[in-house]
Amino acid sequence: MAIRRLSYRLGQEPDTGAVSLVPSDMDSAQLCAHEGKLRGAVTRVIGVPPAGDAGSELSYSLLPDGGRLLCAALPGQRVEALHLSADTPGPGPVWPIDTWRSASWAGEGGESLGPGFVESELPVPEAHFDGGLLVAFARARADRVAPFLADVRRLFEDPAGRQIVLVEDDSGTVAHWIALACASLPEAYVSALTFTTWTGDPRRAPHRIIGIGPDAEFDRSDDAVVEYLYRVHDGTGGGPESPPTEPDAWARLTAERWLTGNPPRPPRGTVTGPEGPFALIPLVAGVLTGAAGGGGEGAVGGARRAGGAGSAGCVEVSGGAGGAEAPASAGNPANAGAPATAHHAELAGLHGITGDTLRSVLDAFAQSVARGEADARTLGELDRLCRGLDGEQALAARPLALALVKQRLDASRGSGTLPDLAAFEGLPLGQEAWRELREEYGDRADDALRARLHGPVTTWTEPLRLALAVGADGGPGLAEAMDRLADALLHPERRDCAQAVQVLSELDHLAFTRRVLRLLLVGFTERKLDRLRALADSPQGDWLRRNIDDAPLTVRLAAAAAQWSGPPDRLRGVELFERLTGLLSNRRVEDVKTLNLLWRMVWRNDPPDRAEQPRVARACTPRLIIEADLGRRIMGWLKEPDHCDRELVDFAREMYRDPKLGAQDRDAAELLVIAQDLADGRIAVSRASVARLRELGRKVSPLGMVLRKGIDERVGRALAGTNPLDVCESHCLQILVAAGPDLLGAYRAHLLEEGTRDRLDRELPGNPAELAAYFHVWRPRRRHGVTTDWRDVAAELLDQVLAPVLAHLDDHRLGQIATVLQREGQGVQEWTAWRHRVAQEQS
Secondary structure, three states, X not given: OOEEEEEEEXXXXXXXXXXXXXXXXXXXXXXXXXXXXXXXXXXXXXOOOOOOOOOOEEEEEEOOOOOEEEEEEEOOOEEEEEXXXXXXXXXXXXXXXXXXXXXXXXXXXXXXXXXXXXXXXXXXXXXXXXXXXXHHHHHHOHHHHHHHHHHHHHHHHOOOOOEEEEEOOOHHHHHHHXXXXXXXXXXXXXXXXXXXXXXXXXXXXXXXXEEEOOOOOOOOOOHHHHHHHEEEXXXXXOOOOOOOOOOOHHHHHHHHHHHOOXXXXXXXXXXXXXXXXXXXXXXHHHHHOOOOOOOOEOOOOOOOOOOOXXXXXXXXXOOOOOOOOOEOOOOOOOOOOOOOXXXXXXXXXXXXXXXXXXXXXXXXXXXXXXXXXXXXXXXXXXXXXXXXXXXXXXHHOHHHHHHHHHHHHHXXXXXXXXXOHHHHOOOOOOHHHHHHHHHHHHXXXXXXXXXXXXXXXXXXXXXXXXHHHOOOOOOHHHHHHHHHHHHHHOOOOOHHHHHHHHHHHHHOOHXXXXXXXXXXXXXXXXXXXXXXXXXXXXXXXXXXXXXXXXXXXXXXXXXXXXXXXXXXXXXXXXXXXXXXXXXXXXXXXXXXXXXXXXXXXXXXXXXXXXXXXXXXXXXOOHHHHHHOOOHHHHOHHHHOOOOOOHHHHHHHHHHOOOOOOOHHHHHHHHHHHHHHHHHHOOOOOOHHHHHHHHHHHHHHOOOOHHHHHHHHHHHHHHHHOOOHHHHHHOOHHHHHHOOOHHHHHHHHHHHHOHHHHHHHHHHHHHXXXXXXXXXXXHOOOOOOOOOHHHHHHHHHHHHHHHHHHHHHOOHHHHHHHHHHHHHHOOOHHHHHHHHHHHHHHHO
């Protein structure tokens, strides 16, 4: 191993006038056999030194034999160089650029590096490139950091990686860019990052990063130069630069670390991990696990404090490359501008990253987790990172979330324990991820659950949680567990019921609880209904009521029936029936299944009390009662109603269509309907309708008093409003002469109404046929079957309705009436006698 310090000055050949490097101490040149070759290398690296007393410029080069050459052009036409042989280890990760403008370059001639040197004896900077300084530099050029770092990475990963040309107004800015690159790269790559902070002829510079001024001889107007030969970054805005490319994930993450004030911590030494030197997990691990602020190490962990000055000439020095790191300078604190806390996405360097870059970053995290490269602390932080993302970032994080879930499931396989699956909630897992989990872990989880089902119910919770987490919905284990839990709930007298409730409570899985509650209705019978009510009455009823909103309607109704049947409500019969209908969607029964269910809950196979039956019909509909085959259970309302009103008629209209009713019940319903339709005029008074009316009246006799009165009143109104010609034609007279007081009362009342009498008084004089028909119906009759009530009503109607009409009749019309009566054989002599009697009474 050897480190050589070389000092030169610019000299001019006396014969040619050419400027060349001349050793400061010509005698010392004899100490090194290779001094001539090294001087030639220095000459090629620095080219023609700048004229005058320019500031210090720095270049770092690799030599063909593997050695390294660090050159500083100093004021006063001096050049200092440091040569490290191929077998000499480098002194630090970013040491070359740290020596920019180092005062230790200006050592006095004659001094030398002695044997056993340490890193502190090498040149170190006065303007220290610490974390705070580079954070501020990056923030001032935020939009340029990621593209620059992407090109730096390509220098090492792309065989065709093009030299980077930095166009700046001064070499100090170039030096900062190089320092930023060195502080970002893995340590193993820094020693290969050759550079020159300033050159007037970039085409001849062999370095990977080349700094030039805006006036350098470099034709950026040539498209080939900026698009194919170099990667040009212009910080002056004075000319064309290479077209932007999408920065890669490493560059974006690293840039974000600088911009958020949390400088990256590149890996030290040789990196052999599967992801290579540009791994993303190590890049963000320091931040994810709580590291904050800029680097506190010298030159972000690389600057070295120098001791002695370099020697003139060439001195062989042997020794290692150990040494101490220098602290951050007081003028540039390490944590300058770094926030104390930040959102996880910002800390991880994901702030502002979108599109393919974001996906590549998160995919890289997922691959690292899948390979088992992340420790427990990093896994926890990545988990929290996933939960802190939303929108596009959450979608991009799905592979990472899936990898985290798989890692936990796989870790539990060997240990025999189960993961805390509650931790999966909140992870951005999409449907595709769950499908993959079901395919990969569903069978295994279901098998584990089936094995546990042989043990006590209380041991099922965790296997169930795992099976549900990986979506083993179709497995036999989950199906058997649900069946057995449902069966246990239906036996509240057994210990298994309380244990089943305990498992469901601990599991606290809404969808699973719903499925178990639905199973309570499989093969539903009255016995199972009784068990449901027993469950609601048991100590486990509190759990059922807490979950009642998630239970099927039948379970909810059974639980409510059990609750309201007991204290303090103690509801029975229709009171309970109506209370239960309040739980239905429209607060009324609308389907046969629900009606049968409620009926069994309230009355079992018994009919409701007669007084409750109208309320039962109102709570649903008569048609629904018929469809449920329950019409016979409430026919007492029709046969013995409290009131014969329109509601009863509507009920009868539905009931008489029920083929399962008894014949007499059906006839009674039809009789009421026909009477109402005759009264409303929905059907005409005819021989057929009257015959049907009389037939039904004979079949259902005797009727209850209220129903009989209601029918008679409707028939009486119908006959009173019928044309008297139709009454005669349809044999309605047979009904009238034998009618009771209810029918005749309605008949008489209608005809004696003032409106009816006024109408007849106007219309009958011009209609002799109708007038004759009225006389025929109302004339006195003494034969068998004519009731006294009818004789009285008929006589009153003749005197009160028909007699006043005679005053409007002349001889012609009187003759017409007599002709009609004679033709119909309806008693002309009686008509004439009655007419004369009325005339005598009126005179």
